[in-house]
Amino acid sequence: MVKIRNIKDLADLAGVSAGTVSRALAGSELISLKTREKIKALADEHGFRPNAMARNLRIQRTGAIGVLIPLGHETGQHISDPFFITMLGLLADGLTERGYDLVLSRVIPTDSEWLERFVDSGRVDGLIVIGQSNQSSILDAVAARYRPLVVWGGHVAGQVHCSVGSDNRLGGDLAASHLLAQGCHRIAFFGDPTALELGQRLQGCRDAMRRAGLDDQLTVLPAHLVAEDAHPDIARFLGASSQRPQGIVAASDVIAMSALRALAEFGLAVPGDVRVIGYDGLAIGEQTVPRLSTISQDLTQGAAHMIDMLLRRIAGEDTESVVMPPHLVVRMSS
Amino acid sequence: MVKIRNIKDLADLAGVSAGTVSRALAGSELISLKTREKIKALADEHGFRPNAMARNLRIQRTGAIGVLIPLGHETGQHISDPFFITMLGLLADGLTERGYDLVLSRVIPTDSEWLERFVDSGRVDGLIVIGQSNQSSILDAVAARYRPLVVWGGHVAGQVHCSVGSDNRLGGDLAASHLLAQGCHRIAFFGDPTALELGQRLQGCRDAMRRAGLDDQLTVLPAHLVAEDAHPDIARFLGASSQRPQGIVAASDVIAMSALRALAEFGLAVPGDVRVIGYDGLAIGEQTVPRLSTISQDLTQGAAHMIDMLLRRIAGEDTESVVMPPHLVVRMSS
DNA sequence: GAGAAAAATGCAAAGGTTTGCATAAACTGT
DNA sequence: ACAGTTTATGCAAACCTTTGCATTTTTCTC
Numbered sequence: 001m002v003k004i005r006n007i008k009d010l011a012d013l014a015g016v017s018a019g020t021v022s023r024a025l026a027g028s029e030l031i032s033l034k035t036r037e038k039i040k041a042l043a044d045e046h047g048f049r050p051n052a053m054a055r056n057l058r059i060q061r062t063g064a065i066g067v068l069i070p071l072g073h074e075t076g077q078h079i080s081d082p083f084f085i086t087m088l089g090l091l092a093d094g095l096t097e098r099g100y101d102l103v104l105s106r107v108i109p110t111d112s113e114w115l116e117r118f119v120d121s122g123r124v125d126g127l128i129v130i131g132q133s134n135q136s137s138i139l140d141a142v143a144a145r146y147r148p149l150v151v152w153g154g155h156v157a158g159q160v161h162c163s164v165g166s167d168n169r170l171g172g173d174l175a176a177s178h179l180l181a182q183g184c185h186r187i188a189f190f191g192d193p194t195a196l197e198l199g200q201r202l203q204g205c206r207d208a209m210r211r212a213g214l215d216d217q218l219t220v221l222p223a224h225l226v227a228e229d230a231h232p233d234i235a236r237f238l239g240a241s242s243q244r245p246q247g248i249v250a251a252s253d254v255i256a257m258s259a260l261r262a263l264a265e266f267g268l269a270v271p272g273d274v275r276v277i278g279y280d281g282l283a284i285g286e287q288t289v290p291r292l293s294t295i296s297q298d299l300t301q302g303a304a305h306m307i308d309m310l311l312r313r314i315a316g317e318d319t320e321s322v323v324m325p326p327h328l329v330v331r332m333s334s
Numbered sequence: 335m336v337k338i339r340n341i342k343d344l345a346d347l348a349g350v351s352a353g354t355v356s357r358a359l360a361g362s363e364l365i366s367l368k369t370r371e372k373i374k375a376l377a378d379e380h381g382f383r384p385n386a387m388a389r390n391l392r393i394q395r396t397g398a399i400g401v402l403i404p405l406g407h408e409t410g411q412h413i414s415d416p417f418f419i420t421m422l423g424l425l426a427d428g429l430t431e432r433g434y435d436l437v438l439s440r441v442i443p444t445d446s447e448w449l450e451r452f453v454d455s456g457r458v459d460g461l462i463v464i465g466q467s468n469q470s471s472i473l474d475a476v477a478a479r480y481r482p483l484v485v486w487g488g489h490v491a492g493q494v495h496c497s498v499g500s501d502n503r504l505g506g507d508l509a510a511s512h513l514l515a516q517g518c519h520r521i522a523f524f525g526d527p528t529a530l531e532l533g534q535r536l537q538g539c540r541d542a543m544r545r546a547g548l549d550d551q552l553t554v555l556p557a558h559l560v561a562e563d564a565h566p567d568i569a570r571f572l573g574a575s576s577q578r579p580q581g582i583v584a585a586s587d588v589i590a591m592s593a594l595r596a597l598a599e600f601g602l603a604v605p606g607d608v609r610v611i612g613y614d615g616l617a618i619g620e621q622t623v624p625r626l627s628t629i630s631q632d633l634t635q636g637a638a639h640m641i642d643m644l645l646r647r648i649a650g651e652d653t654e655s656v657v658m659p660p661h662l663v664v665r666m667s668s
Numbered sequence: 669g670a671g672a673a674a675a676a677t678g679c680a681a682a683g684g685t686t687t688g689c690a691t692a693a694a695c696t697g698t
Numbered sequence: 699a700c701a702g703t704t705t706a707t708g709c710a711a712a713c714c715t716t717t718g719c720a721t722t723t724t725t726c727t728c
């Protein structure tokens with residue numbers, strides 16, 4: 001049995017031309033049902049699949065979507081936030097379903113060209129960036145000339161790039177309002193507002209505080225997103241502040257977990273002494289002690305939106321940014 | 335300014351041949367330094383990069399490594415275990431460093447061809463599979479004919495595929511021995527032993543129990559790996575068992591988190607009433623209340639090993655499986 | 669059964685690189 | 699100034715498909 005290396009080999013074997021084989025394998029109606037099935041059977045038998053690279057070159061598409069995770073506001077290199085695997089899983093499934101591969105790349109933006117490089121490399125048909133981090137202007141610059149780009153994150157007026165995300169400001173507002181309603185006056189925000197989304201969440205907290213006439217009762221601790229780094233900062237903060245906060249709005253569920261642990265170590269009861277609310281609505285929040293209240297974002301829908309919009313952009317359409325409503329989920333920590 | 339679409343355009347512009355441009359951009363010594371720099375400058379100026387697909391076709395490599403996560407023993411579709419994002423991050427970094435893209439795919443093995451399909455698609459130069467799940471025999475079958483394949487997971491005698499992982503049996507043994515040393519007699523194992531690695535961890539527990547003469551004091555609760563699903567099972571188990579375990583060996587840190595929460599809800603103190611130890615050594619274990627004891631595996635080293643071995647396999651070398659020693663990390667939960 | 673229409677297949681170009689080999693240009697030494 | 703090297707560049711094949719158009723084969727109609 002000869003080894004079938006390409007379409008030509010199979011064509012010779014079947015006694016037809018290469019073009020016919022190509023069309024037959026693609027299921028083209030141009031080829032008679034009889035030969036079509038004969039060729040398919042032959043291909044199956046020899047385990048032959050047309051070379052993907054040659055195909056890509058010819059039809060001028062890679063069949064791959066790049067997913068980038070910029071870590072601009074991260075000092076550490078690690079990234080263990082379950083948020084990302086949740087989002088990645090959803091994207092991987094959705095893209096596979098649509099016939100695309102997912103090319104993953106983490107980026108620590110040291111220069112301003114990290115995105116250009118990827119775009120120009122021609123390795124993907126489109127790009128999804130997860131989180132703007134502090135790289136909004138670069139995203140805008142590239143989006144101006146490169147259409148198939150969709151970003152998970154916040155939306156601001158005048159933004160050039162197309163984004164999908166929850167209304168972070170509203171989310172922050174919901175979180176702070178909830179704590180205020182529970183009787184907290186002094187509130188602390190844990191998170192680095194340099195990142196666009198987190199800045200918006202903080203803004204939302206400010207809104208709520210202002211409405212309550214408690215503008216000056218909000219303090220900010222720019223804890224790092226990275227769980228392992230956040231804890232010392234949080235511990236120091238709780239130890240130092242003479243005016244201990246009565247409520248904590250954490251910019252993510254993972255930061256909230258760090259907060260829960262630090263509070264436990266200080267012997268403070270949650271929600272008795274301090275109330276805590278996270279952000280993201282991850283599954284892990286169900287497993288904390290006490291179970292974490294949070295502002296949940298619908299990642300399933302978000303991922304679906306991103307994929308849908310990206311494919312439309314690849315097809316040449318234009319799409320508007322999407323801002324989804326976040327939801328307050330009250331569990332045991334507040 | 336004309337648009338440079340390919341090497342030929344640039345060649346015409348520079349007044350040289352396409353071959354020269356190709357070599358110049360590749361930095362070949364065959365081309366004089368002068369022309370080399372002139373061409374590079376010209377390429378820069380026009381933002382030109384050689385077409386990746388054409389390149390791939392010509393040199394017969396995709397420059398991509400597939401990373402598959404089979405979810406064979408999972409009932410649910412979700413997968414939020416931080417283990418994966420940690421591993422994925424390490425792999426992404428390592429592969430990027432070596433000039434490879436990472437193509438991610440989650441697989442729910444419904445038939446026996448999920449792996450064949452990916453291998454034969456020709457979209458990648460090599461494959462890393464994370465976790466054997468219950469698909470060991472399929473991995474073996476494919477490994478017999480497809481060399482560039484490395485698997486994260488357990489190792490068993492006679493195994494065909496090349497694996498990298500920690501000594502799960504030893505790890506299970508360490509965990510159980512530790513609990514025994516703390517005075518626990520009745521021990522429960524939380525995890526689905528259908529998955530190869532988890533089965534080995536259970537085996538290790540059995541070893542330790544046997545040495546202590548307590549073979550019959552070990553019970554098994556095949557909780558699902560998925561955090562959100564595990565909790566009800568665990569709660570039911572704790573509620574039902576007349577002989578409540580004094581120690582719990584969880585097959586992963588995430589399962590351990592579920593256990594911690596369930597115990598808290600039953601009003602049981604950890605480690606006072608029940609001692610708990612997890613497996614993986616993830617960062618998240620530092621953030622639980624109480625901080626989680628665990629068996630840690632060195633994922634950084636593991637990822638490095640997998641990449642190294644895979645590249646050697648791509649180069650045609652042969653490689654032996656690697657079994658790394660796990661380490662007992664005692665924190666507050668045991 | 670001849671001619672026209674329809675159906676099935678073949679031909680060859682195009683997609684953009686890389687690279688072995690051939691050729692041309694620039695040197696070396698005498 | 700010339701033969702002999704060395705160095706720099708050009709040529710064209712190869713990588714493997716897909717697809718518009720040309721051509722052959724089949725089917726149908728009268």
